[in-house]
Amino acid sequence: MDFKVREVVPHGRNYALLRMMPVKGEMPEVEPGQFVQVEIPNSKSTYLRRPISINWADRREMWLLVRRAGAGTNALCDLPEGSRLSIILPLGRGFDLSVRGNVLLVGGGVGTAPLLMLGKRLVTLGVDVKFLLGARTTSDLLQLELFKQTGETRVTTEDGSMGHRGLVTDHPLLTDGEIDHIACCGPLPMMKAVAAIARSRGISCEVSLENMMACGIGACLCCVEDTVDAGNVCVCKEGPVFNIKRLKW
Amino acid sequence: MVDLSVDLGNGLRMKNPVMLASGTCGYGEELADFIDLSSLGGISVKGTTLHARQGNASPRMVETPSGMLNAVGLQNKGVDYFVENIYPRIASLDTSLVVNVSGSSVDDYVAVCDRLRPLDRIAAVEINISCPNVKQGGMSFGTDPSMAAAVVVAARQIWSRHLMVKLTPNVTDITLIARAVEEAGADSVSLTNTFLGMAIDVERQRPYLSTITGGLSGAAIRPIAVRMVWQVSQAVRIPVVGLGGITCGRDAVEFLLAGASAVQIGTANFIDPTTSVKAIAYIEDYMERHNMADMSAITGAMKTP
Numbered sequence: 389m390d391f392k393v394r395e396v397v398p399h400g401r402n403y404a405l406l407r408m409m410p411v412k413g414e415m416p417e418v419e420p421g422q423f424v425q426v427e428i429p430n431s432k433s434t435y436l437r438r439p440i441s442i443n444w445a446d447r448r449e450m451w452l453l454v455r456r457a458g459a460g461t462n463a464l465c466d467l468p469e470g471s472r473l474s475i476i477l478p479l480g481r482g483f484d485l486s487v488r489g490n491v492l493l494v495g496g497g498v499g500t501a502p503l504l505m506l507g508k509r510l511v512t513l514g515v516d517v518k519f520l521l522g523a524r525t526t527s528d529l530l531q532l533e534l535f536k537q538t539g540e541t542r543v544t545t546e547d548g549s550m551g552h553r554g555l556v557t558d559h560p561l562l563t564d565g566e567i568d569h570i571a572c573c574g575p576l577p578m579m580k581a582v583a584a585i586a587r588s589r590g591i592s593c594e595v596s597l598e599n600m601m602a603c604g605i606g607a608c609l610c611c612v613e614d615t616v617d618a619g620n621v622c623v624c625k626e627g628p629v630f631n632i633k634r635l636k637w
Numbered sequence: 638m639v640d641l642s643v644d645l646g647n648g649l650r651m652k653n654p655v656m657l658a659s660g661t662c663g664y665g666e667e668l669a670d671f672i673d674l675s676s677l678g679g680i681s682v683k684g685t686t687l688h689a690r691q692g693n694a695s696p697r698m699v700e701t702p703s704g705m706l707n708a709v710g711l712q713n714k715g716v717d718y719f720v721e722n723i724y725p726r727i728a729s730l731d732t733s734l735v736v737n738v739s740g741s742s743v744d745d746y747v748a749v750c751d752r753l754r755p756l757d758r759i760a761a762v763e764i765n766i767s768c769p770n771v772k773q774g775g776m777s778f779g780t781d782p783s784m785a786a787a788v789v790v791a792a793r794q795i796w797s798r799h800l801m802v803k804l805t806p807n808v809t810d811i812t813l814i815a816r817a818v819e820e821a822g823a824d825s826v827s828l829t830n831t832f833l834g835m836a837i838d839v840e841r842q843r844p845y846l847s848t849i850t851g852g853l854s855g856a857a858i859r860p861i862a863v864r865m866v867w868q869v870s871q872a873v874r875i876p877v878v879g880l881g882g883i884t885c886g887r888d889a890v891e892f893l894l895a896g897a898s899a900v901q902i903g904t905a906n907f908i909d910p911t912t913s914v915k916a917i918a919y920i921e922d923y924m925e926r927h928n929m930a931d932m933s934a935i936t937g938a939m940k941t942p
Binding site: 476 | 660661662663667668670671683691692695696697698699700701702703704705707709712855856904906907908909910
């Protein structure tokens with residue numbers, strides 16, 4: 389599906405928010421936690437599409453929050469407004485929307501991106517949502533105002549420049565708060581640490597994986613994750629969101 | 638009107654020369670949301686082994702200049718699962734079905750072919766003696782002419798339908814292997830499988846792949862694959878199926894002109910799942926523009942000085 393980029397909003401030096409609309413017709417329905425495969429236009433040094441999680445979407449518009457991680461994502465962050473993008477979507481399985489009670493959404497770095505849409509959706513479903521967002525420093529805390537508008541938001545920074553000094557796993561909200569379910573997206577070591585806390589406290593927990601992907605549609609078997617019940621499964625097809633009880637973490 | 642149909646012999650007749658390459662299209666179903674599978678000449682389904690294989694550890698993939706390295710390692714649920722669960726789902730597809738067969742011993746290949754025999758919609762097996770990502774068997778069969786021939790002779794005893802052999806490019810002279818499998822009874826050869834390669838994350842000073850080395854595919858390998866298809870098509874009488882870095886219809890035509898009777902599209906499916914159907918339309922248009930009535934007019938039509 390072809391998209392037209394309406395706006396590229398830099399978020400500090402390392403990130404950009406791409407707001408886009410389908411060139412023709414309306415957006416397909418997307419669930420929080422699903423992702424897209426973006427073709428990098430006019431790129432000499434990249435070959436494959438880039439999997440990017442959906443930050444927010446409705447029937448007209450989609451937002452992708454992109455971190456500069458290499459040539460492909462740099463090209464996306466530097467796109468001129470009005471650019472066209474070929475995007476395959478929606479891909480994968482998103483977060484469980486049947487969760488109820490006190491739900492804590494834990495994000496790290498640009499991994500907070502899909503939690504915005506998830507939080508907004510859960511709020512409309514009447515769920516009590518709290519956000520716990522971690523970053524190295526204040527400038528890596530993205531879309532903070534939008535999170536605050538959606539629900540109670542706590543932050544941690546490793547340098548202590550905002551909120552609690554340290555990691556999300558040091559925050560009392562995660563270690564001692566009253567929580568019925570955790571949804572988590574961020575760097576792998578963070579997700580593993582959050583999963584360990586969830587296990588020890590007996591709280592159900594989902595994580596969104598970002599194993600290296602080629603196709604994004606379950607054809608190449610490159611992005612597999614080992615599961616308790618089915619061995620190696622494609623993260624792009626059976627995930628990217630997994631309940632930790634399926635994982636061998 | 639251009640006639641795109643192609644007869645590779647011994648029962649493998651395809652409506653057009655474009656197939657999906659094994660390992661890049663799952664069982665076809667994975668691409669069904671994007672293309673009409675019945676518009677394809679054929680599908681070579683995921684490499685199938687006697688017993689289920691979990692494949693290699695992650696990471697299994699890294700992007701490289703104009704290509705990618707993979708180290709999947711023939712992850713599949715084994716031939717019995719294919720026969721019982723997958724075949725019934727794909728048997729009604731109106732396209733030529735080819736099963737890519739792999740093994741770690743000659744007996745393995747024979748046993749898999751034997752299990753496939755009752756499945757009458759399987760038009761051909763593609764004997765994979767070229768996977769670079771498994772410890773035993775795989776490519777080791779494809780780098781030695783006598784071992785390659787031994788696999789084909791044994792499979793030939795039990796498989797009477799079309800028998801295609803997928804060759805590895807990781808040899809000094811690919812025509813020697815091609816001739817050996819022809820003599821052993823192969824009906825066609827497909828080439829090339831991936832090129833053995835590796836890439837290192839220099840900051841971490843570690844290989845990107847869990848297996849250190851992996852198979853290189855994508856546009857980066859195309860000129861070498863075209864050269865090998867050209868060489869092999871002159872060295873054997875059986876049809877050659879060309880693959881390796883085809884990204885569009887133009888690239889497919891390049892292989893046909895070099896001597897291929899049909900082509901397979903692989904890694905390009907990851908970038909644009911509709912590459913194969915676009916290639917079919919391109920080939921038809923190309924042949925019309927060049928007054929080529931049927932496939933015999935384009936295969937090997939490269940002009941030399």
